[in-house]
Amino acid sequence: MMFDVVIVGGGPVGLFLACELKLAGVDPVVLERLPRASQADKAHGLAGQVVRLLDHRGLFERSGGGRAPTPIPTFYFGAMPLPLHVLGPDNPMYFLRINQRDLERVLGERAAELGVEVRRGYEVSSLAQSEDHVDLVAVGPDGGPAELSARFVVGCDGGHSLVRKQAGIAFPGIVNGEVVSRTALIAPTAQFTRPAAGGSGYTLGQRVRIEGFGEIDSTFHRTERGVISIGLFDPEHPIINTIEWEERPAGDSPGAGTPMTLAEMEASIERILGARVSLAPPPDGSPTLLRRLCGRNTRLAQRYRDHRVFLAGDAAHVHAASGGPGLNLGLQDAANLAWKLAAELRGWAPDRLLDSYESERRALGQRVFMQSQAQTALMAPGSAVTALRELLAEMLSERGNLRLIADLLAGSDIRYDMGESDPAATTGRFAPSLDLVTEDGRPRRLAELCREARPLLLDLSGGTELVAAVSPWSDRVVRVAARTSASPLPALLIRPDGYVAWTGTDPDGLQAALGRWFGVPSGAPEAPERVADGRAPHLRLGVPR
Numbered sequence: 312m313m314f315d316v317v318i319v320g321g322g323p324v325g326l327f328l329a330c331e332l333k334l335a336g337v338d339p340v341v342l343e344r345l346p347r348a349s350q351a352d353k354a355h356g357l358a359g360q361v362v363r364l365l366d367h368r369g370l371f372e373r374s375g376g377g378r379a380p381t382p383i384p385t386f387y388f389g390a391m392p393l394p395l396h397v398l399g400p401d402n403p404m405y406f407l408r409i410n411q412r413d414l415e416r417v418l419g420e421r422a423a424e425l426g427v428e429v430r431r432g433y434e435v436s437s438l439a440q441s442e443d444h445v446d447l448v449a450v451g452p453d454g455g456p457a458e459l460s461a462r463f464v465v466g467c468d469g470g471h472s473l474v475r476k477q478a479g480i481a482f483p484g485i486v487n488g489e490v491v492s493r494t495a496l497i498a499p500t501a502q503f504t505r506p507a508a509g510g511s512g513y514t515l516g517q518r519v520r521i522e523g524f525g526e527i528d529s530t531f532h533r534t535e536r537g538v539i540s541i542g543l544f545d546p547e548h549p550i551i552n553t554i555e556w557e558e559r560p561a562g563d564s565p566g567a568g569t570p571m572t573l574a575e576m577e578a579s580i581e582r583i584l585g586a587r588v589s590l591a592p593p594p595d596g597s598p599t600l601l602r603r604l605c606g607r608n609t610r611l612a613q614r615y616r617d618h619r620v621f622l623a624g625d626a627a628h629v630h631a632a633s634g635g636p637g638l639n640l641g642l643q644d645a646a647n648l649a650w651k652l653a654a655e656l657r658g659w660a661p662d663r664l665l666d667s668y669e670s671e672r673r674a675l676g677q678r679v680f681m682q683s684q685a686q687t688a689l690m691a692p693g694s695a696v697t698a699l700r701e702l703l704a705e706m707l708s709e710r711g712n713l714r715l716i717a718d719l720l721a722g723s724d725i726r727y728d729m730g731e732s733d734p735a736a737t738t739g740r741f742a743p744s745l746d747l748v749t750e751d752g753r754p755r756r757l758a759e760l761c762r763e764a765r766p767l768l769l770d771l772s773g774g775t776e777l778v779a780a781v782s783p784w785s786d787r788v789v790r791v792a793a794r795t796s797a798s799p800l801p802a803l804l805i806r807p808d809g810y811v812a813w814t815g816t817d818p819d820g821l822q823a824a825l826g827r828w829f830g831v832p833s834g835a836p837e838a839p840e841r842v843a844d845g846r847a848p849h850l851r852l853g854v855p856r
Contacts, residue, residue: 314340315656317447317461319435319474321345323411324624324641325467326418326429330368331649333425334764335807337656340459341427342449344434348415355410355544358386359721360741361639362405364646367761367809371407374417379744379756380405388682388716389689390531390538391700395717397710403721408544411638433457438464438477438620445619463652465621467645470608472626478617484610484629484680487687492607493553495576496600498591503541503549517543524586535697537583538690548593550600553579556692571603607631607687611680615669623648628676630683639722640679643808644672650764650807659787659830671727682719727810730827735800735814742805745769747793755793764807765789766829772801772816780818783832784825804828 316332318325321343332339357365362380365371371380383406384396395402409417422429432452439446445464451457466474475482502522519529519541529541542550553576573590581587592599612627624641648668654660689700706712718724726739737743745757747769760767766788768781773794781790788804804813804824813824825832 312459313444314338314459314461316340316463316465316652317342317445317459318465318467319447320467320469320472320624320626321429321431322349322467322469322624323414323418323638324645325465326415326422326427327642328465328467328623328645328649329427329429330418330421330425331646331764331807332653333422333427335650335653335657337649337653339427340461341422341429342433342435342447342459343429343431346432346452348419349412355408355542355550357407357409357414357638357642359404359636359639360723361642362407363741363744363758364643364809365407366758368764369759369762370417370421373421374407374409374414376407376409379758380407386717386720387531388720389686389700389703390533391689391704391707392528392531393707393713393716393720395713398714398717401714402717403723404717405721410544414638435468435473438474440618440620462656463619463621465623465648465652466626467624467641469625470610470629472622474620475612475622475626478620478622480617480622481613482610483613484608485684487607487609487631489557490605490607490687491555491557492604493551493555493571493576493579494600494602494604495551495571495573495590496593496597497549497551497573498593499547499549500589500591502588505543519543521584521586521588523588524584532584533690533700534583534585535692535694537579537692539580539583548597551576551580551590553583554690555579555582571601573599573601575603576601609680609683609687611673611676615673616665621648621652621668627673628679630679631687636679636683636720636722640672640675643675643722646764646808647672650766654830661827661830664828664830674725675722678719678725679722729812729824731813731824737800737803737814738811740811741809742803742811743798745795745797747795750792760789760791761805761807761809763789766807767791767805768821769793769803769805770801771795771798771803776816776818777802777821780821781825784829786833787829788825 315337316339318329318339318341321341325341329339329341366380372378382402383404386393386395386404395404433449435447435449437448444460444462447459449457466472468474504520506518506520517529518526520526529543531538531540537553537555540552577588577590608629609631610629612622615622615627623644625637628640630636651664651668655665729738731738742757747755747757749755768788768790770777770790770792771794781788800814801816803811806812806828812828813821
């Protein structure tokens, strides 16, 4: 049987990609090797621009985030607190508190609603490409072989991606082999208490008091010997994480290759803080999540595409976890790729549209590669690093520098090249948050108009000049007329992944942008302007002003 798209990997990125494809009118199938969703403790939240993307799909509220995201007042860079509240309306950082297993549940439920086929217990063993399709062989849940074919394959199968290896795509990077991270889920203990001003709910930057040491920031606390964080997402199940730099290679360090214990975690805390604490397992029999990770990998795939095979998420990039960049990148990879694959499959993709996936998204991966290495360096031990942190703290007291780091963390420090000769600052960036009143008199948020993941022309001009211009693309582009007091822009053409492709009032300029991104209109005899090929610069670096 020939499928449109086979997605290898049913984690958050694979499931979200499947949902995006389904919204775009494509029928994917997801192959996941695990027989059931993993309950492992992984990420505890989403940070940055991806939070607004989930809001565009109605998933922010479904994930417990409330009606609409708002910027967070504090975040961290290299275990250094960032006072983002001073940025006011220019603060680009959002945060959604959700455990990865709960995010997978939400995405799995959405995929089921959309009719996505998810095949669990299927582990892909090989793939081979031909000119017009890809053949895959998998081992099914019964242990027997299963053969599938697809027009396209997307590897969302993690850092050890078989799809990437089968496609012959290199995965170069850096391994910080001396870094050792330890994690443990413990019982509530009087040795970790919140100051009275801490309140009952969890927020980033909450203070805790450690008996025999004093108050620390629960999110990150660095000494010249290491870093400790105390996750209070669920006060009945605190999570302790420590990071140390071993003097010897990680493979030779004491305890490597043997199970981690609470006693080892106690010793790690004592080395970092100089205070002895006693830890106990959760009283309800929950797993203690005792985990030791030796080394930190930061890698970036040499390319994101090999003919009919694409990579997304951890298959394309892995990073140190500080700031949660992996899911921010991966979910936006999925949104970027899905509508472009759908355009190709439905026959209206402009030339080189699929190439723009790599040129746009890999550049973001390079930025995160850089900043995750910088964060790791800022957490390292020693007085020289302490001096560097003091200098950086002084620099971050300047609003412009703080904004630069905030945009870097949010993933909003670049803009895609939309091909304009005189581009507005808004084009190439994620669409602004707008409160609107549509022509039927209904109050709506812009995010609510993006639920179906279709190209959108938001017409705020109050006139009819753009109606005729967009009409030939009405089979694939939705026009919504509205008014707002929050934006001076007369109209915005928004791609399905949330990025603004054009603004203005000129019908000819609108049609050029429509042709550039959404192909030849129905019945048109001539090809539109082509999207720049993958060798051309496809993003611009800079903090928005």
